[in-house]
Amino acid sequence: MESIQEIQEEIVDDFALFEDWMGKYNHLIDLGKDLPEIDDAYKTDDHLIKGCQSRVWLHADMKGEKIHFSADSDAIITKGIISLLIRPLNHRSPDEILNADMGFVDEIGLKEHLSPTRANGLVSMIKQMKTYALAFKAKSL
Amino acid sequence: MITKPETKFDLEAIRNEFPILNQKVNGQDLVYFDNAATSQKPKKVIQAIQDYYQNINANIHRGVHKLSQLATDAYEASRKTLQEHLNARFAHEIIFTTGASQGVNLVARAWGGKFLKSGDIILVSGMEHHSNIVPWQIIAQEKGAEVLPIPILESGELDLEAFHELLKKNPVLVAVNHVSNALGTINPVKEIIKLSHEKGALVLVDGAQSLPHMKIDVQDLNADFYVVSGHKAYGPTGSGALYGKEDLLKEMNPYMGGGEMISEVKFSGSTWADLPHKFEAGTPHIEGGIVLGKAIDWMNEIGLEEISRHENELLIYAQSKLNELEGFRPIGQAKNKASVLSFLMEGVHPYDLGMILDQLGIAVRTGHHCAQPVMDSYKIPGTIRASFAVYNTKAEIDRFVQGVQQACEMLR
Structure with a gap:
């Protein structure tokens, strides 16, 4: 299995193929459309991430030693952004997730297009994924 | 008898009063349609x-x-x-x-x-x-x-x-x-x-x-x-x-x-x-x-009557242009309206639409506009809101409507 960093580099390379913002956004929209559906049972208020302008639901399961994430949003671009975060962090151990540097998002060249409120949403998503990892780690100790 | 001199509504002169409008956002001429949140300021005020x-x-x-x-x-x-x-x-x-x-x-x-x-x-x-x-x-x-x-x-x-x-x-x-x-x-x-x-x-x-x-x-x-x-x-x-x-x-x-x-x-x-x-x-x-x-x-x-006449023209123009787009749903169609156009596009989240419009240099508001009970009464999470001021133009509305269409094509 590729490392978190390798996947992140792949994502950055994918985005580098698009020269203009429209290409990048279209790619993001495609990623959003391809994000596997979350079980409706998890689309509840307690799975909502605070700090996002659109509604984002995030759920995490522990399968063996690894954490499995699923997510959804009513906004498609937001869904694309969360899919970027899930791809490197899915099926990892709590420690791997907790130690992951998610700075790669800056390199995609999307951040300049993200207003502070949207960037805050991004930070909230990462924080929520790490919070899940921390909770599972605490449980397993 | 002294009569008040006839003042002509000179849109170009009015626009020149607003230095902020003369800039590019994301490489495009700024279209500022978020006036209900705050208006831009004329030179006289600055x-x-x-x-x-x-x-x-x-x-x-x-x-x-x-x-x-x-x-x-x-x-x-x-x-x-x-x-x-x-x-x-x-x-x-x-x-x-x-x-x-x-x-x-x-x-x-x-x-x-x-x-x-x-x-x-x-x-x-x-x-x-x-x-x-x-x-x-x-x-x-x-x-x-x-x-x-x-x-x-x-x-x-x-x-x-x-x-x-x-x-x-x-x-x-x-x-x-x-x-x-x-x-x-x-x-x-x-x-x-x-x-x-x-x-x-x-x-x-x-x-x-x-x-x-x-x-x-x-x-x-x-x-x-x-x-x-x-x-x-x-x-x-x-x-x-x-x-x-x-x-x-x-x-x-x-x-x-x-x-x-x-x-x-x-x-x-x-x-x-x-x-x-x-x-x-x-x-x-x-x-x-x-x-x-x-x-x-x-x-x-300028005269408030002139201001409201111009803004009303913009509102009617924008509404008729958007009406030509598939899935346009205006929210709030009171007989008496000021220059606020709140709407949804079927199958498109307001937030996504707002993001794409921003890329096109067009500033609108998306969301509940700090009026959640209004959105609740329509059972919607929010709308896209374009709100016009005296300095806005029909050409800007054309760009906006084109932007909405382009965004919908990308997002649907």
């Missing part, structure tokens, strides 16, 4: 801010020195401008505030704090923004009073039949906006005030959205309180005013203590200054107050 600090900055109402007198005169002259513009009986019925929100909070606290009793009812229209809901909830909770909403109809107009029924509960106060920020509806406030007064209720009108678009006459409306915001009407942020009828303001206790709001301060008990200073504790936003008057002068130079 220059007046600089003039104040460059020439007359001093604390007001307290120095014997020249600068203090100049600053005080300018501040009081602006109060006079507001008095005349709103047609208040007296200049001391105009209290400077930081904006409409502070105006509502002041009345809720100073009037509600003194007169509201347990079991009293306050009616708040269902199309208010949070600033005209939450202050009432806070004081009602303290006093054991109740805040009841006046429902709205699918058209985006107030349900006046329901309002008649609610008036039978003998509310003590009715709070309603003149123009809805989320829907653009112009409410029949004169009628609402008349009906409320017949039942003995006072009425506070939130004029945050009406000041930039229409002539306001508080005496003709017979409003008890009327609050306005400067920054939505080409003035500085943190400026605004509360109009209150003299007798009501006199009966109310101060809202904040400090500065020039006193007559005498003793540890055995202090006494309050006369109106309007009783409600203007501490050093105010002096430059904001002064320049608010300049912004009003600027609007009057």
Whole structure:
């Protein structure tokens, strides 16, 4: 299995193929459309991430030693952004997730297009994924 | 006979007054359609801010020195401008505030704090923004009073039949906006005030959205309180005013203590200054107050009738162009509307659409517009809102409509 960093580099390379913002956004929209559906049972208020302008639901399961994430949003671009975060962090151990540097998002060249409120949403998503990892780690100790 | 010279509405000259419009955003010419959130400022206003600090900055109402007198005169002259513009009986019925929100909070606290009793009812229209809901909830909770909403109809107009029924509960106060920020509806406030007064209720009108678009006459409306915001009407942020009828303001206790709001301060008990200073504790936003008057002068130079005629043309044009797009759903179609166009595009989340429009250099608002109850009544999470000002053009609307179409193609 590729490392978190390798996947992140792949994502950055994918985005580098698009020269203009429209290409990048279209790619993001495609990623959003391809994000596997979350079980409706998890689309509840307690799975909502605070700090996002659109509604984002995030759920995490522990399968063996690894954490499995699923997510959804009513906004498609937001869904694309969360899919970027899930791809490197899915099926990892709590420690791997907790130690992951998610700075790669800056390199995609999307951040300049993200207003502070949207960037805050991004930070909230990462924080929520790490919070899940921390909770599972605490449980397993 | 001296006649007023015919003024021609010169859109290009007006646009030239707004340096901020002449810039690129994300590589494209800026189209600014978020005017209901805040308007841009003309050079006259920007220059007046600089003039104040460059020439007359001093604390007001307290120095014997020249600068203090100049600053005080300018501040009081602006109060006079507001008095005349709103047609208040007296200049001391105009209290400077930081904006409409502070105006509502002041009345809720100073009037509600003194007169509201347990079991009293306050009616708040269902199309208010949070600033005209939450202050009432806070004081009602303290006093054991109740805040009841006046429902709205699918058209985006107030349900006046329901309002008649609610008036039978003998509310003590009715709070309603003149123009809805989320829907653009112009409410029949004169009628609402008349009906409320017949039942003995006072009425506070939130004029945050009406000041930039229409002539306001508080005496003709017979409003008890009327609050306005400067920054939505080409003035500085943190400026605004509360109009209150003299007798009501006199009966109310101060809202904040400090500065020039006193007559005498003793540890055995202090006494309050006369109106309007009783409600203007501490050093105010002096430059904001002064320049608010300049912004009003600027609007009057163009003429509010001309402003509203132009904005109305833009609204009708935008609505007809958007109507040609598949899945266009306007939210709020009151007969009487100011220049706010709230809508949804079928199958597209407002937030996604707003993001793509931003990439195209077009600034709109997406979301609930700080008016969640309005969105709840339509059972939608939010809308896309384009709101127009005097400097906007049909060419900008063409770009906007094209942008909406492009975004929908990408997102659907």
